[in-house]
Amino acid sequence: MPTPRREHLLDTAEQLFYRDGFHATGIDRIQAESGVAKTTLYKHFQSKDALILAVLERASTKVRETLEQQASELSGAGIRRILAPFEDLHGICEESDFNGCLFNNAAAEFMYSNPAIRALASEHMQWMQAFLERLLLEEGFSADKALVLLPMYEGLLTLARVQESSAAIECTLGAIATLLTV
Amino acid sequence: MPTPRREHLLDTAEQLFYRDGFHATGIDRIQAESGVAKTTLYKHFQSKDALILAVLERASTKVRETLEQQASELSGAGIRRILAPFEDLHGICEESDFNGCLFNNAAAEFMYSNPAIRALASEHMQWMQAFLERLLLEEGFSADKALVLLPMYEGLLTLARVQESSAAIECTLGAIATLLTV
DNA sequence: TCAAAACAAAACAGATCTGTACACCCCTGC
């Protein structure tokens, strides 16, 4: 049950974790930035790791809802429906405080130290793959192309951190069109 | 000038930074694991950030040398020369302690807190792109395909952390062949 | 009105972090 104070804590934590990383962001900073007392923070989340998990769970749900809605609006649009998430990357990568993919960042920091966090990132990627497969099938393409689209998507998100990547996005859009129409 | 003790420190630091992350790995742990006294460590590297930079610089050089050598051995081999780095991903992703791309992990943790580290990761990606462009041109393909290959490469490295990705590598190899021959 | 719950602010405990200082050892060259 989402209370407003809990949501506000998750907002602040997500922003700081995403921009500065998980280990580099202290509880004190989240507490100070959110204006909520530390006692309250630890009443809502029993530990920092629990807060990280809650942030990732909520963020994953948000991503899924956004992609599902866009997909439903473009139902039957053929290749345009597949390309839409990739076109959105233009906007995502130009946001201030952009720092790649939150789930991959979490997986990198907790790969061998927190299996629950790693598993949550894994499930998110699993969902992304299944989502792409569903879209491909519904628009008449072969589902195994999802295994090409998913690395492209994550790769563009990753590269955008260190490169001006609108050109890479454009080239990739063209490549996807080629791959699907051949 | 590489002294053996300095190289050994860099080996240990690279392994720990790569597996567990940069903020999560303390100087004490590098010191204990390498068996070198802390005083000696700080004689070779003036700070933890300097050690991180030295690790990344050496790792980047190693990657470049490996890719250059492979490329020179496959000179004139056409599409096989382009695919070779992607085929290597099978072995890389199955190594124990695999944790994605060291440079992207560093960029994620220091995106807004250490411009020098971020710049080093950026330069590495820049070199990767130029390397792919050179290979493409030399084998008679159009250089702008590098902007598709690079996200694919980084995306596969990133995905392999949370997915059994040999299937993704295979599908991507097929997709690259399609893209280059069309 | 009053009891109970929620919250804020701050101090605190204990651990860990980076980086420095100090004392000792060991080995090589003279």
Add this chain to the structure above:
DNA sequence: GCAGGGGTGTACAGATCTGTTTTGTTTTGA
């Protein structure tokens, strides 16, 4: 023999981290 550089080991300073406790205030609801 011995001076000196490089190394070890340990203790330490000061900061920061997670998480708890304490105290007092504010809000809420019967």
